[in-house]
């Protein structure tokens with residue numbers, strides 16, 4: 001039998017953008033990755049299951065690279081450890097799997113090196129590693145987060161826990177974030193950017209006030225990325241119409257895609273997920289909730 005881990009880290013999946021909150025807004029979801037950390041003579045990573053089978057298991061793995069990045073920032077040497085990972089988070093589907101790995105790496109380094117990092121330090125390191133702040137901030141802090149991350153200056157606000165249900169539609173194909181970002185124009189006219197900014201402002205204020213009907217409407221008024229990415233998503237416009245007919249608050253691309261995020265009335269997510277899967281069988285649906293908590297550490301109980 002495998003020995004008890006020294007500690008375990010659980011990190012939630014995230015959905016980013018909420019449409020016009022591009023690269024700024026994130027929300028943690030009740031789907032988790034758990035990393036058990038044990039002593040070892042060399043770094044190695046073991047993933048349970050097929051989904052993550054193709055990821056590197058040596059020190060080129062993103063979790064280990066992040067651990068080493070954190071150690072380097074604080075001028076510390078870190079001993080190798082073995083990481084055993086179980087995850088419910090679909091990989092490469094727009095649910096923040098790389099941000100989850102970065103968040104896990106930060107928590108593991110913090111724990112192994114006794115750094116006592118503050119939440120602000122963790123989100124700063126996470127955003128610098130990820131290159132944008134939306135997914136990784138939500139993965140570390142939980143709930144709905146709004147970030148300003150420009151030229152390494154980071155400000156973060158956490159909104160009250162949203163009372164909604166969530167449906168995620170996951171297609172079979174993977175879409176790399178770099179590829180999906182490559183579809184976006186380098187520049188936008190001022191009038192277009194100000195329309196996107198207005199949609200995001202109203203959406204976030206509505207979320208803060210708990211008015212999800214309005215928030216859902218504004219979520220669908222993105223001008224920053226949706227139109228450039230949606231040609232890669234099967235049936236996107238039909239799904240939007242079906243979501244409205246089913247009483248959803250709103251739908252948008254989850255992160256860089258190719259999954260779709262649907263915000264629904266709390267308690268209706270199972271029913272709407274079933275109906276969407278029947279109507280759009282190309283997608284697998286997941287009915288979940290926002291996660292109020294971000295990354296957490298569970299330690300081995302001290303021996304008696």
Ligand code: HSE
Nearest residue numbers: 016022023177255256
């Ligand atoms: N904000 C990012 C994007 C999320 O839309 O490209 C994916 O990492």
